[in-house]
Amino acid sequence: MIDTVMFDLDGTLLPVDTDKMIMDCFMGLSKKLSNLFEPQFFQKMLFASSMEMINNLEPDKTNEEVFFDSFLKKTKYPKEKLMPIFDDFYQNDYKSLGCGITADKYVKMTLDLLKERGYDIILATNPVFPKVAIKERLKWAGVDEKYFSFITSYEIMHFCKPYIEYYKEIIEKLNKKPENCIMIGNDVDEDIISSEIGLKTFLVEDFMINKSSKDISSINHGNYKDMFEFVNKLPYLNKRS
Structure with a gap:
């Protein structure tokens, strides 16, 4: 039953539209971190690490761990510097992406x-x-x-x-x-x-x-x-x- x-x-x-929503998110994050990364370069890193996360089948790593293990290899900045910016984006800036959705x-x-x-x-x-x-x-x-x-x-x-x-x-x-x-x-x-x-x-x-x-x-x-x-x-x- x-x-x-x-x-x-x-x-x-x-x-x-899922693809548009994800692209808007990528662009928003790249703008948020534009003082650290050139936006186009950042989006390429973000996409590559996201795909590594999606395709990972190691059962001992969470998706978050896989993403940041990949992403941090591509940047000189430590997670301790980046995470507060990511967190602030999702807590605040991210809300604006919902405008116009009914x-x-x-x-x-x-x-x-x-x-x-x-x-x-x-x-x-x-x-x-x-x-x-x-x-x-x-x-x-x-x-x-x-x-x-x-x-x-x-x-x-x-x-x-x-x-x-x-x-x-x-x-x-x-x-x-x-x-x-x-x-x-x-x-x-x-x-x-x-x-x-x-x-x-x-x-x-x-x-x-x-x-x-x-x-x-x-x-x-x-x-x-x-x-x-x-x-x-x-x-x-x-x-x-």
Whole structure:
């Protein structure tokens, strides 16, 4: 029986173009550190270290550790000098990136419905950002972090999407059974891959990413309203008051 629903964030709960959001973040960080790095050079370093983090499959290093191990090799500055600047960016400057984003009403309706019916809700966002940035993006989506029993961030996770190890880690950390879980996301490669270990899936099409041009006809899919209606078919797990 389904008892857990996992959600991607960017392009799913948060109606946004993921590539544009990441580029805006890179540009914002490069501006923040422009007194230390030439912006174009910094963005190249940031991208390279981010890709090393995403592709790392060493289980003994968190994503944060992999990122900074890579990044610090490319710069003469110590982590103690850089981290306060990164932290200040995510605590303050980062908020401005959410301007112009409009939350979708069906997102909160879906989460409310699941919470009312007793489902465990997990935020399975690609853990390439610190938790402070993820919590900020939840605000842009009009969603309270209290909906989620677990949020994947780069401080605690050891793998990234699109690798199946990412989903295995969630399952193992939370002692879940894959067949009891649904993964809802907008990326055919990064989110629907979870079906390989037995998760049921739903693909949100509004900001769909399908870089491999895969046939999605056999996948549960639709827009935000369809997502709500898909979830609305799930039964109550608890007794209604």
